[in-house]
Amino acid sequence: MNKNKGIPVVEKEMLIPFILVTSLFALWGFANAVTDPMVQAFKKVLELSNSEAAWVQMAFYGGYFCMALPAAIFMRKYSYKVGILIGLGLYATGALLFYPAATTGEFWFFCLGLYILTFGLAFLETAANPYALTMGNKETATQRLNLAQAFNPVGLIVGLFIAQQFVLKNLKSDDVENFRALDEASKVLIRTSDLMVIRNPYVILGLILIVVFVVFLVSKMPQGKDEGGMPKIGESFAILSKNKKYVLGVLAQIFHTGCLIMCWTYIYQYAEAIGIDNVTAGYYQMTAFILFTIGRAVGTYLLRFISSGKLLMYFAILGIIFTTGAIFIHGTIGLYSLVGISFSMSLMFPTIYGMALGDLTEEQSKLGSAGLIMSIVGGALMPKLQALIIDIGGNGVDDIIIFGVPEINFSFILPMICFTYIGWYGLRGYKKHELITTLK
DSSP, X not given: OOOOTTSOSSOGGGHHHHHHHHHHHHHHHHHHHHHHHHHHHHHHHTTOOHHHHTHHHHHHHHHHHXXXXXXXXXXXXXXXXXXXXXXXXXXXXXXXXXXXXXXXXXXXXXXXXXXXXXXXXXXXXXXXHHHHHHSSOGGGHHHHHHHHHTTHHHHHHHHHHHIIIIIGGGOGGGXXXXXXXXXXXXXXXXXXXXXXXXXXHHHHHHHHHHHHHHHHHHSOOOOOSOSSOOOOHHHXXXXXXXXXXXXXXXXXXXXXXXXXXXXXXXXXXXXXXTTOOHHHHHHHHHHHHHHHHHHHXXXXXXXXXXXXXXXXXXXXXXXXXXXXXXXXXXXXXXXXXXXXXXXXXXXXXXXXXXXXXXXXXXXXXXXXXXHHHHGGGHHHHHHHHHHHHHGGGOSSSSSSEETTEEHHHHTTHHHHHHHHHHHHHHHHHHHHHHHHHHHO
């Protein structure tokens, strides 16, 4: 039984700063949702294979890996607010780079924009996640982070709506029955038009981010850095490497992020295998995001009564059940199962985050946060691995049968492996929690 029932999740004096920080969770949710459908869009417009198009996710989530540690080291010296301002600046820069990228028509230029954009997201997440944890009583830190993360799906839903209504619906290459068979001149005209369509939401986002930057610049935020002496980086790394809950939590976060991005990115390919077009597939992804939002709210509430490790284990088991359906049930029911996975994933990121950092000091958390944000690289590596599985039989999504199911179905064996490890991590955390409670 959780004993945090009477403790406020956010105290009154922290409410306005907490709301401002919470808005950031929606902003990076927007970037995630807009980018996922772009894998399929670039595949069609630029005539790429599944594994080539997966470079979109490699660039997007690879940026997290490269910048999270520098961001954490920077924030050891400066406040969370300064880190947030730098994050917003880089985010806006990457988004605005889509303008020259669309002009050149070069795929690598778009990937560069995404890479720089996620430098900004790495700063924002490295700052905002531990900042939310510190804005109140330590006993309610995981609940507070879950509450802040509950606004992440709002950004996801808005981002997907923009991608679906203003990008996917307006791609001329999607209206052509066999785009690859057109003559080169016709392809160039259509490709130029479609790249402009892909460009627009990112450029508008960049302009909005400039406004958000100004709001944070003029707002008074509570001090987030330690005014005392800071341990050396080497000492902090040594402490973190000996903390099993933290190290195993980083691995759990790699698996969770990889699982999340695989299930959201390849929902379009799964739908394609059963004859569903991209726009209609977007509605299924929208449903997945709504379930994700509901799951986050349900999970945040249940954390008041159930320990985080135990609840994490329950959600992982639910994820295994849904993934089994997505693999072995071909057709619409299998797609429903794939959509349902999002409910089970909703609780995982903030819960793993809170569990992994639970025993650390604020300064250790700044560096520890970087490891957890770097673990988002799972969203770069695992979709690429899944794309290689899908491409085993060719550039299609159901070219061959593997163990009795199409290759796209079989590829979801990877999320099942992820859920198995996450469930074990939750069980381990629950057993440790029960042991500590008993000793008290």
